[in-house]
Amino acid sequence: MRQVIDLQAEKKATARFVKGYPLIEKDTVRNESKLKEEGSIIQLIDSEGKFLGKGYYGIQNKGIGWILTQNQNEQIDEPFFNRKISEAVAKRSSFFKDEETTAFRLFNGEGDGVGGLIIDYYEGFCVIQWYSEGIYSFRKEILSALESVVHPSGVYEKKRFEHGGKYVEDRDHVRGEEAPSPLLVKENGRTYAVHLDDGAMVGIxxxxxxxxxxxxxxxxxxxxxxxxxxxxxxxxxxxxxxxxxxxxxxxxxxxxxxxxxxxxxxxxxxxxxxxxxxxxxxxxxxxxxxxxxxxxxxxxxxxxxxxxxxxxxxxxxxxxxxxxxxxxxxxxxxxxxxxxxxxxxxxxxxxxxxxxxxxxxxxxxxxxxxxxxxxxxxxxxxxxxxxxxxxxxxxxxx
Missing domain, CATH: 3.40.50.150 (Vaccinia Virus protein VP39)
Structure with a gap:
């Protein structure tokens, strides 16, 4: 069970959060010291205890967490990620139909409602980039949602965060088939060779x-x-x-x-x-x-x-x-x-x-x-x- 922590927003930042600003920065909350374990659920409140948003604790270069919803009753679980990925796929329906371009961004972090999570699509294969231990703690739910919605041939992951002062590197391939190396993708009819298991940068x-x-x-x-x-x-x-x-x-x-x-x-x-x-x-x-x-x-x-x-x-x-x-x-x-x-x-x-x-x-x-x-x-x-x-x-x- 994930810990749920109430964090009070600084008065100077409250209006910005009300408008939908998704990034939680260290200097925009008062009791940041309450945060212990990345992946904990944050409930952001104002000085009067009014609910502002719900998200997760995850340290990356941009801040200490992301707001994922302004609905206090919404749960951050597999159905939540299923909805977010489904919405992202619907926005990109034209890309899935385009035979001349077979590599594109499938899920763009806070732009698609989940800061710290990037998913790219390469000729049927998906590459997930995790930008904090916090978002990585939702790995099981996100992988299940991705496979349920997209049905990729295979899934790779890139960890873009540090643990104990060092980047954690596991084998990149995590689910399904392994992609050929190189995997040839199309972009506006031109061909590019990508290597999905070759570190953070795959080639394009x-x-x-x-x-x-x-x-x-x-x-x-x-x-x-x-x-x-x-x-x-x-x-x-x-x-x-x-x-x-x-x-x-x-x-x-x-x-x-x-x-x-x-x-x-x-x-x-x-x-x-x-x-x-x-x-x-x-x-x-x-x-x-x-x-x-x-x-x-x-x-x-x-x-x-x-x-x-x-x-x-x-x-x-x-x-x-x-x-x-x-x-x-x-x-x-x-x-x-x-x-x-x-x-x-x-x-x-x-x-x-x-x-x-x-x-x-x-x-x-x-x-x-x-x-x-x-x-x-x-x-x-x-x-x-x-x-x-x-x-x-x-x-x-x-």
Whole structure:
């Protein structure tokens, strides 16, 4: 039996909870010390004892728990998760029918009513990401609900939380069939190789689907030169190459080379006709300027925070300098696709970073279009931080 704990909300946070804000942060409640075991049920009340919401205690980088319902009588049990997953599936009915796209987000945390829980769908297989021990304590109920509603061929899980100061790593496959490795999935008719048992990242970031389609449809031109930085498995390089561009994929990780070759090969692209460079992106910018290399499009999708032997990079501090480096090797009238998944600032501030970077490079530009999360990444309108993705396509003006 789960412990049920009443927590009193701070007066300054009460109005926000009434409006439906789902995240419980440490400084928004008064008696947080009462919480002992993750997975305990939290009943949030105001200073007069009035019920505000019910959720669970689970520590992750965002806070200490999530409100799941504003109905005091609703139980957090298997039927509850069954309803939530059923509602999420209904929202994505068009994706289940789309033979050209067979990988998508099935359940997007607080956007679908359960913060800390992510479920992705890959060609019949499901991958669950647990973001705290608290949500993981509901594992049995959630797995049963998922199998009842979706009937996946197999289920994998990724634990994204610490236990005793270390990430807990179990074998990723937990139910049903094991997926082939690689598992080939479709995205707007293009093929991507994913490895469901390969750590936290399986090979493609599903939230960039619309951006990859725009690269293919509008921005990569036959015989143009495209630089894909922080390229990971080369997912952005694939639509550019299929559009007829020559791509250069740059990433510091040694495994980026075989991963990118694999993505090219499953799409019938001769990897020998494309450049794959294992190098620190900032060193590559210096190399490109020294060799007088230039590109018709530069793609920037850095991690929010990264540390190498030479430097530490943070998007909140270093994006303007990164953009300047990109602009200096972008041809006149060329494009820069600037992207960040840093949830600590919004689109307006990101555009200020872009303006600062282009001004320091002494170039004029225009914004062609912007992107945020695609439709399957449902966002809670009361939790703006959940809409983390910001992508700006800008054109350098000669």
């Amino acid at each position: 970031f599903l939230d960039q689907r619309d951006v990859r389609q725009a690269i293919y449809m509008h921005y990569a031109q036959p015989d143009s030169k495209v630089l894909n930085t922080f390229s990971y498995t080369g997912a952005f390089s694939v639509p550019a190459a299929l559009a007829g561009a020559h791509t250069t994929s740059v990433d510091l990780a040694k495994r980026s080379r075989p991963k990118t070759i694999e993505q090219f090969e499953v799409n019938g692209i001769d990897s020998e006709t494309q450049d794959i460079v294992v190098m620190d992106v900032f060193d590559y910018f210096k190399y490109a300027r020294r060799k007088e290399l230039s590109f018709d499009m530069v793609i920037l999708d850095p991690p929010s925070f990264a540390r190498s032997k030479k430097r530490t990079f943070s998007t909140s501090k270093d994006y303007p300098a990164l953009l300047k480096d990109a602009a200096l090797i972008t041809n006149g009238d060329g494009y820069i696709i600037a992207s960040t998944n840093n949830a600590s600032f919004g689109m307006d501030k990101f555009k200020k970073f872009i303006a600062e970077g282009m001004k320091s490079a002494n170039f004029n530009y225009k914004i062609c279009e912007t992107f945020s999360l695609p439709d399957d990444f449902t966002v809670n309108r009361n939790f703006r931080e959940g809409n983390y993705l910001k992508v700006v396509v800008l054109q350098k003006l000669s």
